[in-house]
Each structure stands twice: as C-alpha cells, then as structure tokens.
Amino acid sequence: MSPTGTTGAASRGATRAALAILAVAQFLLALDYSIVYIALPSVGNEFGLTESSVQWVVSGYAVFFAGFLIVGGRASDRFGPRNLYIAAMLLFGVSSLAGGLASDTAVLLVARGFQGVAAAMLQPAVIALINTSFEAGPARNRALSVWGTVGASGLAAGVMTGGLLTTVSWRWIFLINLPIALLCILGAPRLLPKETAAPRRDTTLNVPNGVLCTGTVLLAALGLTQASSRGWSHWSTLAALGTAAVLLALFVLRERTSERPLVDPMVRRTRSLLVGCGSTALYMASVGNMFFVVTLLLQELRGYGPLSAGLAFLPMAVAITVANSVAARLVDALGVRLTLTLAFLADAAGLLMLAFQVRGDSYVADLLPGLLVTGFAHGVTYVVMFIAGTADVEDRNQGVAGAMMTTAQYMSGALGIAVLVLVLGTDPGQDDFGRAFVATAVAALLGAALAWFGLVRTSAARSGPETAGGTEAGTGPRQEERLS
Structure with missing residues (x-):
C-alpha cells in the first residue's frame, strides 16, 4: 500500500474510533435518563419516599441537566470540547458512584443533581466534537446517524436495563455507569481529535448572563416538576414559574445589550437551528415522553413486574436501532425536510395505534405494533432533527447550538410530563392512558407541521466547510435540500 493510502486508512480508523467513543458517551447520557424509571418503586420503598418525592430521582437529574446546558455549550466553545468531555x-x-453508595435520600438526590450538571457539560461537547470532526454533508450525516443509533437506543435500553438490574438491586442502575465512564476517560486522550486551535480566549462565559440563563431554566424546570406533583395552582409552582419569568426577562435584556452575549446573535438568527430546537421539543413531548406512559401502563394497569416491563421495550429498541442506521440514507434520498416530516407523521401514527389499542390485553396484538412503528419513527426523528438543526451553524458555535437544542428537548420533557400527569390523573384507567397517547400524538403532528413549513428555505447539508452562521446570513457554500 502506498504511503498515501496508509495515511488515509489510518485517518479513517482514527475517525471511526473517535466516533465510537462519542457514541458511547451519548449512550451513557440517554441510558442514565431512562434507566431509573422502573427502579423508582424500589428506591421509594428503601427510603420510605412518597410518589411525589420519589419522582425527584428523575427530576433531580433532568432539572440540572436542562439548567446548565447553555452554560455547558459555551464552556465547550470556550475551553475546547475535548477538554470538557474528559472533565465532564x-x-x-x-x-x-456516590448515587450507587447513597445511604439516605439527600445523598442520592445530590448525586443525581451532579450527574445532571456533568451531563449538561458532556452533551454539547459530544455534539460539537462530531460536528467539527465531520464536514457538513453526507459525512456528517453518517456520523450523526451512528451517534443517533447509540444515543436514541439508550433511551429504550435504559428501561430494559433498569428492569434487569433492579431485580438484583436498584443501586446497580448507578454503578453500571462506572466502567463505561472509565472507558471513556481513558480512551478520550488517545481517540478524540486534539483541538485544532488553542481554546478561544475571546469566547467569554459572561458569568452574569450564565447565572441568569441557568437560573431561568432551573426554576422553570422546577416549576414544571412541581406542577406535575402538586398542581399548577400550588404556591411552589407559581413561585418557581413566576421567578423564572422575571429571570428570563432580565436574561433577554442583558443578551441584547451585552458586548459578548452567551448566545451569539448570529446563532439566534439561524432559522434551521430554531426549527431544530422546536423539533427536539416536540420530539420529546411525543415519542420521548412515551416511555413514561408505557412504563405506567405496563406496571400499573397490566401488572408487569420490573423485568417484564423492561423486556417489553426490547422490540422497540431494535426498531430504533434499525431506523438510526438508515436515517442518513433517507436524508440523502429525500432531503431533511421531507424525511423529518414523514418521521413525525409516523410517530403520530404509532402513538395513535397505542391509543386505540389500550383496552386490549394482548401484548403482541395490542401493544407491539404501536411500539414497533413508534420505535422506527423515533430513531429517524432523533437523527434527522440534529442534522437539520446544526447544519447551518459554524464550528465555533456548535457547542452552544447543540446545548440550545438539548435544552429545548428536556424542558419540553418536563412540561410534557406535567401535562401527562394531569391527563392521567391519580388513578389512571384505560381511557386515561388512551388520552395520554393522543396528547403525545398531537405533539408529533405539530412536529410534522414545523418540519414541513419551517425547513422550506434551509439546507439539508452543505457541500463545503461551514464558514458562516446560517441560512439567513447567506454566507458559505451549501447544497440545497432535495424536497422530493
């Protein structure tokens, strides 16, 4: 083999290795979000927690994850995504480790909070490393497809793994993270590409704006969580949401007047990114929150045990994986706009199938078809919404762009859970679960409308390197999206 060929093969091997370790990190984040669902009754029994208290094992992670994402994105751009990946x-x-060894509720919830902060640092670093390592177009689409295969599957694998590990001890849902984290820490210095330039000293963190942003999201997520457990009219819900509204107003004011805002004005004007944020929000409100409804349906209405409930998600996980693996090809053939629209429509169809079959007792005849349809559509949606949202963002803002999309995703998750809790009521029956599935299907239909009408003027991928901030700016070469 020629030296050039040897170099090319080595480069491809290094790129694949980097993508593999990034995909593993994304799997860990997705796994940790959903793995606790089936373990919640066991945790509550050991620590004597009520239903409203035990939900904080989930919410403690989600609130801090959502709250620190924008700051995490800017930190990635400031210090370099590789450095932040290792630290996070x-x-x-x-x-x-602290969560797995927790001796009381306080230690467990603090550990979950720090897991959320770490995830908020890690998520934008992973997205930035992918988007800066692969040129916009088919190469990046394939990389995002691989990343999405592992990441989206992690949500389904979480509930399955949680059911299996809970039969031994709920503590293993935390301890299982240790070997994965250790593998990533040891492999990152060798496998992840070195920063091509020194960390950007001009990308300041703007601490006051960061505090306002984090406080806004934290209090909004807290308010939504309180709404799901104590109601929308409870004083704690109103106080949290009201304070969040005040902080949001102050944040917007400072962002408009600051010389170095937390979110670059060019990023805020990138249409495809705004559509991407909306897509991640509606994705989470539909098939993302479906896990919550299905888990309750299986355990509370159908009487499944933790292991059986976890295994019930196995066909869906397989469908997600298959869909992730073909998502990039669908984009190449149909374009981002049509692919994302059809994926959301398929999400809605699968959720409506579950709604109409909720009275049936057969898993194979009544639940499995809807799980397979939503699983496949889920996998395509997950990949394509990130392709759409980050395609027109320049490299130096990829961290904060990824953080914006993920913040929208998990804030929508908190709002969606609050709405679903109200729909289900305190003692949900078959009709209540049917209405919950219909509510998620409506969110999917809104996602289809947003993708079709919002992505009219955006690019599927650009043929050259990203040299400017987006479609509206009109700078940088691009490959126009194919709509047919």
Missing part, C-alpha cells in the same frame, strides 16, 4: 465524564463517574 470524570464528574459523571464520581457522582454515579
């Missing part, structure tokens, strides 16, 4: 993974491993 170390914090994630330590907090997972």
